[in-house]
Amino acid sequence: MPNMQNEKTPMPFQDPTIRSKNFEEVALGYTKEMAIQEANRCLNCKHKPCMNGCPVHVHIPEFIQYLSNDQIDEALHEIKLTNNFPSICGRVCPQESQCEKECVRGIKGEAVAIGRLERFVADHGEDKVTTVKTNGMKVGIIGSGPAGLSCAIDCAKAGFDVTIFEALHASGGVLTYGIPEFRLPKSIVKKEIDALRHYNVKIENNVIIGKIKTIEDLWDEGFKALFIGSGAGLPNFMNIPNENAVGVVSANEYLTRCNLMKAYDDRYDTPIAKPQHTIVVGGGNVAMDAARCARRLGDKVTLVYRRSLDEMPARKEEVEHAMEEGIDFKILTNPVAIEKDENGRVSGMTCVSMELGEPDEKGRRGVTVKENSEFNIACDYVIMAIGTSSNPLLKDSEKKLEVNKRGCIVVNEDQMTSIQSVYAGGDAVSGAATVILAMGAGKKAAESICKELL
Ligand code: FAD
Numbered sequence: 001m002p003n004m005q006n007e008k009t010p011m012p013f014q015d016p017t018i019r020s021k022n023f024e025e026v027a028l029g030y031t032k033e034m035a036i037q038e039a040n041r042c043l044n045c046k047h048k049p050c051m052n053g054c055p056v057h058v059h060i061p062e063f064i065q066y067l068s069n070d071q072i073d074e075a076l077h078e079i080k081l082t083n084n085f086p087s088i089c090g091r092v093c094p095q096e097s098q099c100e101k102e103c104v105r106g107i108k109g110e111a112v113a114i115g116r117l118e119r120f121v122a123d124h125g126e127d128k129v130t131t132v133k134t135n136g137m138k139v140g141i142i143g144s145g146p147a148g149l150s151c152a153i154d155c156a157k158a159g160f161d162v163t164i165f166e167a168l169h170a171s172g173g174v175l176t177y178g179i180p181e182f183r184l185p186k187s188i189v190k191k192e193i194d195a196l197r198h199y200n201v202k203i204e205n206n207v208i209i210g211k212i213k214t215i216e217d218l219w220d221e222g223f224k225a226l227f228i229g230s231g232a233g234l235p236n237f238m239n240i241p242n243e244n245a246v247g248v249v250s251a252n253e254y255l256t257r258c259n260l261m262k263a264y265d266d267r268y269d270t271p272i273a274k275p276q277h278t279i280v281v282g283g284g285n286v287a288m289d290a291a292r293c294a295r296r297l298g299d300k301v302t303l304v305y306r307r308s309l310d311e312m313p314a315r316k317e318e319v320e321h322a323m324e325e326g327i328d329f330k331i332l333t334n335p336v337a338i339e340k341d342e343n344g345r346v347s348g349m350t351c352v353s354m355e356l357g358e359p360d361e362k363g364r365r366g367v368t369v370k371e372n373s374e375f376n377i378a379c380d381y382v383i384m385a386i387g388t389s390s391n392p393l394l395k396d397s398e399k400k401l402e403v404n405k406r407g408c409i410v411v412n413e414d415q416m417t418s419i420q421s422v423y424a425g426g427d428a429v430s431g432a433a434t435v436i437l438a439m440g441a442g443k444k445a446a447e448s449i450c451k452e453l454l
Pocket of ligand 1: 092093094142143144145146147148165166167168171172173174175178179207208209210229230231232233255285286289315391393394425426427428432433434435436438
């Protein structure tokens with residue numbers, strides 16, 4: 001029976017007053033009844049506009065049809081034809097600006113909740129593990145974020161002997177050290193990584209390529225192709241006065257302490273600040289995650305962003321959740337200096353008010369400083385979340401690896417770098433972007449590796 005309700009079937013969420021004090025998952029997921037009810041809103045359009053909105057072209061109408069017929073394993077198999085990690089994408093993809101943006105049901109009401117359905121299928125379906133005949137050729141993957149994991153699984157399914165080299169002691173890249181537990185439980189990431197072992201993918205943690213081993217060493221060890229998915233983990237700062245005061249940190253450091261090193265959990269020794277008033281600077285997903293962690297750990301949290309709410313790059317749902325959890329948003333506000341006390345500790349932030357200007361060629365409105373608008377906010381902790389750049393470690397150790405002016409690795413249309421048989425993708429190539437784009441790049445590189453070696 002088609003469901004002609006204009007609104008999405010609501011998803012249960014933890015109550016904001018309760019969840020702002022814990023790190024458990026905020027969105028609780030559909031029950032089977034809710035999922036089938038929502039699946040029945042899909043019109044199964046012949047021209048499948050939603051698929052064009054998905055960077056990896058998941059067969060969306062097909063998986064939703066299986067789901068509405070209660071064939072959950074078949075639905076999962078259909079998704080996995082193009083997306084290796086649907087339980088992750090169903091939770092963190094910006095569906096509102098991708099697949100759901102193109103959904104026909106969105107013209108008169110709300111789009112079909114494709115992300116929520118993908119999550120349901122991934123959490124409840126069982127995928128067949130295929131047996132693979134190995135070809136004995138070794139492929140090395142540098143970095144275990146979504147780009148590396150995606151390239152690894154596709155290479156392994158094609159029969160290669162795959163080893164991932166990961167600098168950190170835990171695998172998953174930003175999925176593990178960046179995105180907090182309350183948005184993406186680490187048990188979900190672990191399950192996806194464990195699934196790689198069915199295809200005999202080996203993961204060597206605590207190995208920094210460029211320091212512990214070089215690319216040359218990997219050729220000597222018999223690797224026939226390499227994929228670099230080293231991400232964009234180098235935090236940017238504003239270069240404003242006193243930014244080196246005690247109590248100013250990058251969002252990367254803060255989130256790594258909190259998520260990877262589990263500082264929020266009293267059973268772990270990792271220290272983390274518990275200030276009275278934290279200011280988070282930025283308006284992307286990273287800023288929202290840092291602000292929401294700080295809220296769960298501390299007292300008052302203010303988010304300072306120089307444009308308006310409409311220009312915020314963070315997912316709309318994350319912004320709404322942050323507001324519900326009691327984070328104070330100071331928009332059209334830009335820091336110009338950090339204030340510090342006699343001990344060198346942060347004591348406040350000097351800000352100016354901003355005004356929106358005309359849209360640029362991409363439609364994004366510029367901002368200018370309002371005259372005589374300087375004001376001060378008292379605070380004792382500042383988290384800078386204003387973007388990241390590509391990690392320079394590999395390019396510094398491998399002079400033949402071409403990078404552009406922003407330090408991103410340059411690749412051709414096959415994802416091959418300036419070094420023969422070395423491929424790259426994800427944030428290391430694009431600069432900070434999204435999980436699904438990183439996965440898509442890893443997948444494309446795996447195809448190119450197959451083309452070159454098989
Ligand atoms: P990464 O995930 O950064 O992984 C790179 C890995 O390579 C890391 O594990 C690193 O330790 C390892 N590495 C680096 N150098 C070396 C080396 N020399 N040797 C060995 N290993 C190395 N995207 C979304 O789509 N939705 C979201 O909601 C979202 N939220 C985000 C929240 C935060 C806090 C952050 C930081 C990012 C978020 N993103 C989100 C962006 C998304 O996570 C990234 O675009 C994506 O993880 C990039 O994947 P990647 O594989 O290229 O790199």
